[in-house]
Amino acid sequence: MKIAFDPVYIHPLPAGHRFPMEKYELIPLQLLREGVITPAQLFAPTPLEEAIILYTHDVDYWHKLKHQTLSDREQRRIGFTQSPALTLREITICQGTIDCALHALQHGVALNVAGGTHHAYADRGEGFCLLNDFAVAANYLLRQLLVKQILIIDLDVHQGNGTAALFQGNDQVFTFSMHGANNYPFHKETSDLDIPLTDGTDNSTYLTLLEDTLPTLINRVQPDLVFYLSGVDILETDKFGKLKLTQAGCRQRDEMVFSLLHQHGIPCAVAMGGGYSVNIKDIVNAHCNTFKAAAEIFN
Template identity: 60%
Template sequence: MLKIAYDPIYAHPLPEGHRFPMLKYELIPGQLLHEGIITPANLFSPGLPDEDLITQTHDVAYWHQLRDLTLPDKEQRRTGFPLSARLIEREMRIAKGTIDGCRFASESGVAFNVAGGTHHAGSNWGEGFCLLNDQAIAANYLLNNSLSKSILIIDLDVHQGNGTAEIFEKEPRVFTFSMHGANNFPYRKERSNLDIPLQDGVSDDEYLGILVKTLPQLIANRKPDFIFYLSGVDILATDKLGKLALSKEACKARDQFVFEQCIKYSIPVQVSMGGGYSPDIRDIVEAHCNTFKVAVDLYF
């Protein structure tokens, strides 16, 4: 059965100016339920991770500043969020949802987190609406519990996964692959194991051509036993922050190709949704829901 991490706290209210990006977290499962793609049995509400799971990835001092709400104002502004106990609980539950998703993916081939993809959070910093790096925390959980020996992180959000790259810079068991806008946030990039920077205005054919050429060879060479996929939909032409020119059809084809490669090589995959900032929320929700629909068609 497809399992999807979701909790109402994912869409918890924030001060004016922060609410719109959060709407998708309640609209996505609602739309999937409405269309009959999933039932309530597919959804699970994650608990809270033990602190030692967090500090296997993030520096203890940084985590304590988050937990105790003592992160300096300058660092809070860097995250884009005003710090609160509710926000920290949200970040913790998202991380636990991704950890739990690894187990479900190992059982059925694929599992989702409605939120997550918080790839701008580094070992001792948060930025770009990311405080705890959910897929990095889950990857370290797999490694430290001998549940994986070789992990591939496929980051196809329009923004480079700089935090993820920094966290795993010296970890040979994790290969980080980021295909992102060259002229986009973060403006100071970290070094992934494989970065493919894209120029503004990249089209459907060019984008998919690069992915088709790169991913199968990467999987064949690295031979991962687990994959994390960050499926941001901010690659859409409609996205106000993305700068690329992809259609919803190409975004869906991207997801299908990633899943087909995971199936071909029998590699379980955990999927976190990442970014999406189109002015019309319907474009964001449709593109994200397409990712779920493709997985249902291919796996179940």
């Protein structure tokens, strides 16, 4: 198992955004302290090449990010004030997801401590997402003829609207999103498969829906690789999620995904996605449980 960690941190962060960003520093530290991983399993990605960005994103939009010319309205939609450090961080995250995918193809599984920027469209960013790392990585793999069929399993509490829009009409990438029906984004795109969840969905309901869906989906799509967005904003402690899953339920979700993929011999690249619980230890513990489940099942 290899783990991409993000060596680029943004200082100063916009007001109110430092707390959730701290998890990217704390996750690898906790995994190392608990002996789940060793330093040899960590790697720091380099920034993504411009040509690969343009497989997915419009050149005009990329130039706005590169040259810091986003309008005030565009920055408000993203939720961050533009800065060179922010753009550098985003392209580093995207390269980390590509690197994870390449490692997963060889060894079964790899995880990006960051990533899951599923609200980014070809021509704009939204919801704290500038570039869409799963889309960038998927298009890279397809362009390089390394895979023929990809499945994106998006279990963040928010619909992967940017991802859905980017792959509409693309038969080589199947998008599946199970998300809060009444949560952001309030205008949903159409994934290949969407399962909207009512507020207050608990462990039993959530896990039963997932168990009923995933095996059929795997058999239908027969992917060469899965991108899995393992957001922990499904937790009952999350400030914005509106669902009622416990830490144990969240871990069972991850174990269900990993067990099924391992059973079918399907490699998996993982990104962490969202998590906004009041106590940061709830966020970090839930994300670390994803790494633990991957290590136990794939190693």
